[in-house]
Amino acid sequence: MKTPNLRLVLLLPFLAALAGAAEAYRIAVIPKGTTHEFWKAVHAGAMKAQQEFKAEGVNVQVIWKGPLREDDREQQVQVVENFTAQRVSGIVIAPLDRRALVAPIESAVRGKIPVVVIDSGVESKATASFIATDNLQGGRIAARELGRMLGGKGNVILLRYAVGSASTEEREEGFLEVMRRDFSGIKLISTDQHAGATRDTAKRASENLLNRFGRQVNGIFCCNETAGVGMMQALRDAGLAGGRVKLVAFDSGETLNAGLKAGDVQGLVVQNPMKMGYLGVLTVVQKLQGKAVEKRIDTGVTLVTKENMDQPANAALLEETRRQLEAANAAASANRRGQGVGTTRSAAPTPTP
Secondary structure (H helix, E strand, C coil), X not given: CCCCCHHHHHHHHHHHHHHHHHCCEEEEEECCCCCCHHHHHHHHHHHHHHHHHHHCCCCEEEXXXXXXXXXXXXXXXXXXXXHHHHCCCEEEECCCCCCCCHHHHHHHHHCCCCEEEECCCCCCCCCCEEEECCHHHHHHHHHHHHHHHCCCCEEEEEEECCCCXXXXXXXXXXXXHHHHHHCCCEEEEEEEEECCCCHHHHHHHHHHHHHHHCXXXXXXXXXXXXXXXXXXXXXXXXXXXXXXXXXXXXXXXXXXXXXXXXXCCCEEEECCXXXXXXXXXXHHHHXXXXXXXXXXXXXXXXXXXXXXXXXXHHHHHHHHHHHHHHHHHHHHHHHHHHHCCCCCCCCCCCCCC
């Protein structure tokens, strides 16, 4: 019987550790869309997690790909199916539709690919974790603030986003719950119109509402960035900005932040999209490493107004988002110049399957 080579025995633990360190976790991050500022901040958070893992010697490669428009459910389904076929290590996704994405997500999980959902929920128990704002509470916060601004009386419009989007539907539900329960002096004059996926569709929907209700409306709630920007622009064009009609919107971004500072937006219910992207990648990698992960992670929500936007915590939140957006835009521009074509992929290279 041969005696094992002593040097080989001593090297085995080192080689095993080296192999583990070299193992690549290929993480597909799939947003609802790729053009809005919100998703650029999510992207920045995902890339921050990748950089931190690599600094620790963990080889994480983020692949960023999603639909161009936030109403293209079919394309998002195809993206999930393609990544499942490519056998990525894990998936982080913000589902466009709480039902339409169930089948492709559960198919990935059956294929031993863990899925972490961010931003907007899905009707499945197969996911490893759900990381998002408490959107119901965010809608309630918006209603309380708008009701306070109006002194508990007046006419209010709710501009919805899109049918099937769990996050925005929860905001709408929370807003209507508080308005109907706590503000009997406020009349909801329109609650059934949708802004759609882009700023252009949101502005058209807003113009139609103002053409009909412009002489009656006192306050408006818009449940996401695109709806808020579209309505703000429509109010300006109609001569109703500057506080003549109170506008509270969900999300922040360069345009909405500037509107808040100028007095054309009276309140923003602000999420932390960068934190969602960061924790999404962090959580799915921890799941792959065999670590326990939380089933539900609340990333927080804050009401920001012109009066409190310079408070340290709020200013830091807005500034960090702005800084990361600049970095994400610069990286995307460099990536497009390098490829010579438009792309929805991350600036990080896509690893070979």
